[in-house]
Amino acid sequence: MDRFLQAHCVPFLDGNAGLFQAPPERVESRWGTWWISCAAVWVPRTLRAPMMEKESDSMLPPSVYERLGLARVREKVLAGERLNLEEGLRLLECPDLLAVGALAHQVRTRLHGPTTYYVVNQHINYSNICVNGCRFCAFARERGRPGAFELSVEEILQKVRERLHDPITEIHIVGGCHPDLRLDTFERLLREIRRIRPGVRLKAFTAVEIDHFARLEGISTRAVLERLKAAGLDMLPGGGRRSSARASDACSVRTS
Numbered sequence: 001m002d003r004f005l006q007a008h009c010v011p012f013l014d015g016n017a018g019l020f021q022a023p024p025e026r027v028e029s030r031w032g033t034w035w036i037s038c039a040a041v042w043v044p045r046t047l048r049a050p051m052m053e054k055e056s057d058s059m060l061p062p063s064v065y066e067r068l069g070l071a072r073v074r075e076k077v078l079a080g081e082r083l084n085l086e087e088g089l090r091l092l093e094c095p096d097l098l099a100v101g102a103l104a105h106q107v108r109t110r111l112h113g114p115t116t117y118y119v120v121n122q123h124i125n126y127s128n129i130c131v132n133g134c135r136f137c138a139f140a141r142e143r144g145r146p147g148a149f150e151l152s153v154e155e156i157l158q159k160v161r162e163r164l165h166d167p168i169t170e171i172h173i174v175g176g177c178h179p180d181l182r183l184d185t186f187e188r189l190l191r192e193i194r195r196i197r198p199g200v201r202l203k204a205f206t207a208v209e210i211d212h213f214a215r216l217e218g219i220s221t222r223a224v225l226e227r228l229k230a231a232g233l234d235m236l237p238g239g240g241r242r243s244s245a246r247a248s249d250a251c252s253v254r255t256s
């Protein structure tokens with residue numbers, strides 16, 4: 001599982017807050033391995049005000065941001081103003097992660113105080129069999145090779161049932177681009193999980209899997225998403241494969 005996440009998880013921009021959201025961090029608990037990621041919550045303004053003054057003290061010196069060409073970005077962050085696209089891109093390209101992190105921390109604490117909230121999720125890989133042969137990938141296996149696995153719908157549902165006593169709020173399902181598993185299998189899976197555990201958020205299938213389903217079914221990626229959404233899908237996880245032909249040639253080898 002660790003290897004798979006290394007291949008598929010990438011940082012991304014949170015469009016609501018203009019912050020970086022890091023890939024999930026693993027936490028060992030008495031329930032086993034949990035995957036957590038930050039979630040935003042509302043905190044009354046009266047509780048935020050004292051925190052805002054205190055947190056602005058934790059910012060790095062202005063000279064740091066001047067040197068990085070981010071002085072205006074820093075000003076806007078401290079003033080609670082929204083950044084524009086060009087400023088967001090400058091943050092994305094900034095080599096000083098601490099400087100960007102200090103800005104993000106300031107915004108986060110202004111919005112949510114000193115409390116950090118988490119999504120508690122159950123991570124399920126339905127298969128590591130994949131028709132793609134990305135050179136960087138240590139997760140995928142060819143069918144029939146040692147280490148290759150494939151769970152049936154019932155086996156996946158059993159994993160969900162085994163965790164019904166845990167306070168899971170999100171189920172995260174991903175796998176390789178399997179040569180035979182068809183879209184109706186995953187529609188049935190999502191519907192069954194919805195029935196067994198209503199209320200849980202279903203985060204499943206990276207973009208590369210969606211593209212793969214579309215090719216298998218001979219339909220558009222939009223149609224795939226519409227069908228999965230109708231079956232209960234709430235969101236896609238981050239990750240997935242490169243999209244340009246040039247990057248594809250550089251990173252991928254076919255296994256067949």
Ligand code: SF4
Binds near residue numbers: 132133
């Ligand atoms: S598409 Fe397949 S081979 Fe490529 S990274 Fe994902 S699981 Fe690995």
